[in-house]
Amino acid sequence: MSTVNDINEIDDPADANALVDWFRASTQYINAHRGKTFVVLLSGEAIASTHLDKLISDLCLLQSLGVKLVLVHGARPQIDTAFSVANLANDYHRGIRITSPESIETLAAVVGAESIKLEALFSAGTSTASAAPLTTARNEALVLTRGNFVTAMPIGVRDGIDFHHTGRVRRVKAEAIAKRLDEGSIVLQSNLGYSLTGEVFNLTAEEVACQIAIAIKADKLITLVPQEGISDAQGKLIASLSPADAKAAAERYATSNDESEKVLSTAIEACLKANANGVHRTHLIGYQSNGALIRELFTREGAGSLISADSLDDLRPATIDDVAAILSLIRPLEEDGTLVERSRELLETEIDNFKVIELEGAIIACAALYRTSDELAEIACIAIHPNYRNLGMGARLLQSLSADARGFGIKRIFVLTTVAAHWFIDHGFKEGALADLPFHVFKSENFVPTGEKLVVTASDPDRRIVKEFNAAGAADERSALPHQPLEGLARGRPVLPPS
Numbered sequence: 001m002s003t004v005n006d007i008n009e010i011d012d013p014a015d016a017n018a019l020v021d022w023f024r025a026s027t028q029y030i031n032a033h034r035g036k037t038f039v040v041l042l043s044g045e046a047i048a049s050t051h052l053d054k055l056i057s058d059l060c061l062l063q064s065l066g067v068k069l070v071l072v073h074g075a076r077p078q079i080d081t082a083f084s085v086a087n088l089a090n091d092y093h094r095g096i097r098i099t100s101p102e103s104i105e106t107l108a109a110v111v112g113a114e115s116i117k118l119e120a121l122f123s124a125g126t127s128t129a130s131a132a133p134l135t136t137a138r139n140e141a142l143v144l145t146r147g148n149f150v151t152a153m154p155i156g157v158r159d160g161i162d163f164h165h166t167g168r169v170r171r172v173k174a175e176a177i178a179k180r181l182d183e184g185s186i187v188l189q190s191n192l193g194y195s196l197t198g199e200v201f202n203l204t205a206e207e208v209a210c211q212i213a214i215a216i217k218a219d220k221l222i223t224l225v226p227q228e229g230i231s232d233a234q235g236k237l238i239a240s241l242s243p244a245d246a247k248a249a250a251e252r253y254a255t256s257n258d259e260s261e262k263v264l265s266t267a268i269e270a271c272l273k274a275n276a277n278g279v280h281r282t283h284l285i286g287y288q289s290n291g292a293l294i295r296e297l298f299t300r301e302g303a304g305s306l307i308s309a310d311s312l313d314d315l316r317p318a319t320i321d322d323v324a325a326i327l328s329l330i331r332p333l334e335e336d337g338t339l340v341e342r343s344r345e346l347l348e349t350e351i352d353n354f355k356v357i358e359l360e361g362a363i364i365a366c367a368a369l370y371r372t373s374d375e376l377a378e379i380a381c382i383a384i385h386p387n388y389r390n391l392g393m394g395a396r397l398l399q400s401l402s403a404d405a406r407g408f409g410i411k412r413i414f415v416l417t418t419v420a421a422h423w424f425i426d427h428g429f430k431e432g433a434l435a436d437l438p439f440h441v442f443k444s445e446n447f448v449p450t451g452e453k454l455v456v457t458a459s460d461p462d463r464r465i466v467k468e469f470n471a472a473g474a475a476d477e478r479s480a481l482p483h484q485p486l487e488g489l490a491r492g493r494p495v496l497p498p499s
């Protein structure tokens, strides 16, 4: 779909419907991100990118949706170029620039120019991507605030080499930043810091972003990188990974001859440091991919890599607010005949039977337990989003609903399935016949016989599931199933560009 400013400009009804569906589904993310604080790192490479105006527009959009934004920018390639033009040495030691007294003025001018460029772009208020001026969540004009929010100190002499005006973050004025954010400003901070003696220091933008995120207890640190995110050995984007796996990736990229992979490595290290110091979610998102930031934050599939030490997902009872998300999860399975169709109204009335797994604000799995009598219950509508299958989520839902059933005094559970009989058999069910089930089950609104394809599996009084229930309160064998947090596993989101 090309860029459009109005849904009515979309010729293909399928595209228009997809847009409407996405817009509806985005509500959960908008709610999840509102009032949260994100620190976004814009490297000099990202500023030089041809997508910069769209990126700025997407950042403005985030702000107008109620996200508090701190932008940290660097200017590495711009400084390299300016130094070459001015015949100043581009000297590095251990990957850190040596900022000589002769070069600091030029460097400060280059960084200042990049800040001004960003200020101007934000001040434009409109972009190619949006016709109307963007405003804050309170409908006020967007204001960008710059200030001396970072106090710096010199790196000093290392390995006998004086780094002169290359410095480190000494302190972040967290309260001052928070105040500006609360007032509705976007805070812009460059990679320059000032010492208590008034000297200017060249810092790495990665360190500045990381330290600000830690100091202001940001909800997310988002780094915009040249790649789509972190990839595995086959080049496939890894949607989410643990700090340990991210560390291994950073080490791998650090030894690459490709400069852009070194940039990625530095960004990952900044994310890891933030992760280790209380910033629970850090993201690496490609700045070269149009809309990747929006897709990472507002779609279930995401578009980059998320690093988190948290158990990322949450298994919980469904609420009425989950109905739309459950419907969008099960619709494709209803359409291909895997699940029986449910109307929105039916789902709304039955929502208390459902449990869901939520990940980063998105519903990625659901299942329901229907009590058909005091002693019998049906497990139904179990669905795991295709990107998250084989991660143990189905097993966790089944285990959770089985525990609920036991709590209700249920003695037998059955499931009617045409396609997943073996999966249930693997989980202690035994294949049965329709005749094994009481007559009233067939009257169930959820049960539509599908002819010869139908396979009925039902737990048997002599089989494990029932035994578990009889062992009043004893831990069932299945509860030994490991809760598989997604840490360390590729979340299986598609290779697009995420969270």
Ligand SMILES: CC(C)(COP(=O)(O)OP(=O)(O)OC[C@H]1O[C@@H](n2cnc3c(N)ncnc32)[C@H](O)[C@@H]1OP(=O)(O)O)[C@@H](O)C(=O)NCCC(=O)NCCS
Residues within 6 Å of the ligand: 333, 338, 339, 380, 381, 382, 383, 384, 385, 388, 389, 390, 391, 392, 393, 394, 395, 396, 415, 416, 417, 418, 419, 420, 421, 422, 423
């Ligand atoms: C069936 C389903 C619920 C399983 O959930 P899941 O979270 O992907 O499964 P788990 O991670 O707990 O288990 C993975 C194992 O089950 C196996 N498996 C997955 N789907 C299977 C199926 N339909 N039949 C048999 N085995 C299956 C996998 O191969 C894997 O086996 P392995 O560990 O030996 O490699 C999920 O694939 C799904 O949503 N399918 C589409 C909807 C559906 O069929 N629902 C059942 C209708 S009642």
